[in-house]
Amino acid sequence: MKIVLMITTLCLGSALSFAQVGATPVADEQRVQATLRQVTVFLTRAQLSSHAVSTLDVGTTRLVIDNVPAQTDPQSIQVSGKGDAIIQGVQFRTNFLTKASKPASLQRLEDSLRANREAYELLTVQEEVLQQEKKLILANQQVGGKTTGTTVKEVADMAAFYRERLTKIGQELLLLNRRMVEQKKRVERLDAQVTEQNAKRERPVGEIEITLTAKSKTPVELELSYVVSNAGWSPIYDVRVRDAKSPASLAYKAQVYQNTGFDWQNVRLTLSTANPALPGSQPQLSTDYVGFYEPRPKFKAASDNQMLQEVVVTSGNGGSQRSMSKASALSAPQLVNTATVTQAVDQPTNVSFVIALPYTILTNSRPQLVDVQTAELPAIYRYELTPKLDNDAFLTAQITGWDKLNLLNGPARIYFEGTFVGESSIDLTAAEDTLRLSLGRDKRIVAKREQVEDVNSRKTIGSNQRESHSYRISLRNTRQEPIDLTVYDQIPVSTDSRIEVSLTDAGGAGLNSETGKLTYRLILQPGESRALTFRYEIKYPKGRVLSE
Structure with missing residues (x-):
């Protein structure tokens, strides 16, 4: 016979701490150790699933599961099982006298x-x-006796x-x-x-008390589920690229941590992208009013009696507000978070990763790396160069197919040609069809940016002044293979209608007129050198000084 599940919420009395810990247990109380079998780890918090067995005598028995974290959310406790008995009640209590078991x-x-x-x-x-x-x-240290002499050899x-x-x-x-x-x-x-x-371990531990009634002596098996804080996981990635012609290998890992006071020994892990700490209801817009600012009129100083009356009235209103807030807090249905927790794994917007191998996660807050999945992703490799800021070229990977892996924002460790080149980050908010990652500097792309002095000039024509500027970017590919190179530079953007900036020679670059950004796309063959030149002119009223 399956035990009838009687608990979804916790009565107010269960919020009181267990005051009789240490007293001699009554005859109908049994203490049972539950075995932790499975853990579903959310981004913050975790849901623990335990198993316990016992034998009930005739009548009413209180089973006390005494190896429960103190950070357990009482509203999340669920109990089911098998046995010829009925669950009459379940409550959570805090034991301040018993230490947590030694991990x-x-x-x-x-x-x-x-x-x-x-x-x-x-x-x-x-x-x-x-x-x-x-x-x-x-x-x-005395050498020889008192009555006889000592030879030189003995002394030596x-x-x-x-x-x-x-x-x-x-x-x-x-x-x-x-x-x-x-x-x-x-x-x-x-x-x-x-x-x-x-x-x-000096911190209090939790206990779950389950009251059952049996008509005869019978064995029971209990399945417990509850949510605890001080646990969670965050993503971290390893991106490995063998060379600039191969696909990118992405290893999705999870940093799982917990500090519940109990080690999770050899448990099955499920990682969920749900976050039960966030509200489970969609926020609703309220009416947004706009009006003119009206300064408050200044009043003359009131008499002591008037001030006393005002203080009394204000205090009364404030007290009413505080009473209403307290009443609202007590009457607020705490089960909202519980529903969010229990349904989060099944929500279509969330993803769960069932880890095939069991793991042991120690209660020390130090993250334990857990492998989630790996994938080979198509990638297009380009070199990017911004010589105005840095003369080094950076190899970047434009990765596609990442949207099928249910990734989250997180840090990424980058390995190129078998060498660790640094840390980057996977930012899905900035990614569209492709995920852009930097693979580090390449000193074999030589670049230099310089101003062309014989072109720079300043002329006065009528009531206006004209300034001409020109820059040359020298490039050389010393690699043994051709490279796809993108070079970025810029021209100024005017913030005043009296200042006109015009690109007189783009040198083959594309111009973003809103940002002034210049973009060159070219292929450099092995050993090839090339020079890129662009010119622009600034026109503004005579007698004014430009600020850049």
Whole structure:
């Protein structure tokens, strides 16, 4: 028989913290550990799915699932299962006295701290032995007896012994002290890390109390689902290009993090592009009014009685507003976010990535890289150059087919010809049919921009002045293959109708009249050199000075 699901919301009384933790459990209470099986990670927050088994006695039993994060959203708790019993109620409570279970990562840190402390103690023992040996040698420096003389050879042998042994002891102590300093630093770092992790365990933990009724002793299996904060994921990409003739390889990865207080050990992951932190309802426009500004009239100073009356009235109104706000907050249906959470994965505007292999995500807020998908994408490669700003040419990839991969905005690490060339970003808001990525500089494209001095001039004609300007861009391709090159430059754009700017010689460039941007598109053969020249003229009233 399937257990009847009785809970979708949480009663007000469950918001109170569990005040009787530590008291002797009543006979009808059983504490059960739930096993985490699956996690759906949203961009912020995560939905955890756990499994628990128990055996119920006749009558009413309260099952307490005690390994639940304190950041659980009570409104999101869902319970179902199998067994000859009925669920009477489910509530969430906070346990302030019990620590969270020790995660495996903390256990490994403590084991490492213990081993390093023992290693440090062993070094201190070795140091003590050497110091005692040194003291023993120095305390027995007398050569020969009191009644007999000492030969020169005996003195020489003893001096050689002191010199050799004390030097050896000094060298061993020097090396030992260095090792002790490093070992002590290692112990201190581990101790600080363990202290930090234990401090996190001091936070309260959550508990889910499930009240069930059975007519006979019966086993039950429970499936629990709840949403927690302090978890989420963000995209990151690796873009690899073998050469300027091959398609681009894009690896879509997720940086998954969680700090819930419990490790997610070997769980099935689903990554959702939903964001339950955002409102689930479409915003509605309200009427936007416009009118003339009317300054407030200035009043004369009022008497003390009048001021007191005004204060009382204002205070009364403000109090009413605060009471209404508080009442609205209490009556506001918190289930709206829950509906958004539970439906977000199934929304057609969201995408879920079911990860084939199980993962372990530790509760330390450090991102764990999870592979999502890879794809080979068609790409057109062009060199782009803006010599007015930088003499280096940049290889860019114009990637198509990206719109089928359900990408999100995020950073991208770029690799070209097997070498990491830097970081870029995938900005879908700027992409149209193609996704543009920079693959770094190429010093084998040589460029130089200079002003042509013999063309620059300033003439006065009537009531106007005319200025002529000319620039030359020298290019050379030292690569062993032809390149597709785009060169950008610009002419000024007038902001005053009395100033006229005209392009007298474009030199083969296309002009954007709104921005003044010049664009040259050309193919440079291996070893080829070429010069691009453009000229423009500025006409403005005589006696005025231009500002650029």
